[in-house]
Amino acid sequence: MDNVILIGFMGAGKTSIGIKLSYELRIPMEDTDKIIERLEQCKISDIFASRGEEAFRQMETNLLKKLIEDDRKRGDNKLGMVLSVGGGLPLREENRQLMKKLGKVIFLDAGPDTIYDRLKNDTTRPLLQCEDPYRRICDLMEARRQYYEDACTHRVVVDNKKYGDIVKEIVELCK
Numbered sequence: 001m002d003n004v005i006l007i008g009f010m011g012a013g014k015t016s017i018g019i020k021l022s023y024e025l026r027i028p029m030e031d032t033d034k035i036i037e038r039l040e041q042c043k044i045s046d047i048f049a050s051r052g053e054e055a056f057r058q059m060e061t062n063l064l065k066k067l068i069e070d071d072r073k074r075g076d077n078k079l080g081m082v083l084s085v086g087g088g089l090p091l092r093e094e095n096r097q098l099m100k101k102l103g104k105v106i107f108l109d110a111g112p113d114t115i116y117d118r119l120k121n122d123t124t125r126p127l128l129q130c131e132d133p134y135r136r137i138c139d140l141m142e143a144r145r146q147y148y149e150d151a152c153t154h155r156v157v158v159d160n161k162k163y164g165d166i167v168k169e170i171v172e173l174c175k
Contacts, residue, residue, distance in 0.1 A: 003071070003103025004174055005083045007090050007148055009141055010125055011118040012108040013158055013166070014084040020167045022082045025174075029082040032063055032089060039063075044086075053088075060089045064098040071102065091144065096151040106170055107152035112138045114159050 004021065006014040015031055022029030033044050036059050040047060047056045067083070083102070089095050099105045116134045119125060130136050149155070154173045158166055 002174065003081050003083055004170065005085060005099050005103050005105045006108055007085055007099070007105055007151055008087065008108035008158075009110060009115055009137075009144065009148075010087040010128075011115040011122075012087075012110040013118075013163065014087075014108055017108060017158075017163055017166055017170070018082045018084040020163055021170055024167050024171055025080070025082065027080045027082060029084070031084040032060060033084075033086050035063060036060070057088065057092060060086060061092060061095055061098070064089075064095055064102065068098060068102055087144070090147045090151040096147065099151055100153065104154065104174055105152045106173065107148045107155040108166070109148070109155050109157045109159075111159050112141055115141070 004025070004027075006018050006021075008014055018029045018031065036047070036056070037043055040059070042050075044056065047059070080103070085099070090099070112134070115137050119128060119137070120133065123129070128136055154170075156166060156169050156173070
C-alpha cells in the first residue's frame with residue numbers, strides 16, 4: 001500500500017478526511033503538525049511565536065526525510081499510511097519532491113468562502129490572527145495555489161461535498 005499524503009490550505013479538511021480515509025483504507029493516519037508537537041513537546045503556535053516560521057518549516061522538512069527513511073527501512077513490510085500535512089509544508093520545493101517520494105499526494109482544493117466559514121472562530125491558527133482574516137485567507141490561497149498544484153499527483157475539489165463522498169473519490173484515485 002502506498003502512502004496517501006493530503007495537502008491543501010488550512011481548513012480544507014485534511015485531518016478530518018484523513019481520519020475517515022484511514023478507516024476506509026484500514027491504514028494508520030498521522031498529521032505532521034501533531035507529530036512535530038509531540039517531538040517538540042509544544043504547540044505549533046508556540047513554535048511560531050518562539051522560534052519563527054522558518055524554524056517550523058525546517059522541522060517539517062526534517063520530518064518528511066525521516067518518514068522516507070523509515071519507509072525505506074521497512075521495505076516490503078510497509079503498511080502504508082494516510083499523512084495529513086500542514087498547509088504551508090508544500091511551499092518548499094524540497095518538500096514537494098519529498099512528498100512525491102513518500103506516496104500519492106492529494107490536493108484537497110477548497111475555496112476561500114469554505115475556508116473562512118470553517119476557520120472564522122478558530123484562534124489556534126497563527127497566520128489568521130489578524131484584522132481581516134478573510135482577506136488573509138484569499139491572499140495566502142492565491143500565493144500557495146501553484147505550490148499545491150505542483151506538489152500533487154491528484155486534485156480533489158472539496159467545496160459543497162460530504163466527507164464520505166470525498167473519501168470515495170480519493171479511494172478511487174489511489175487504486
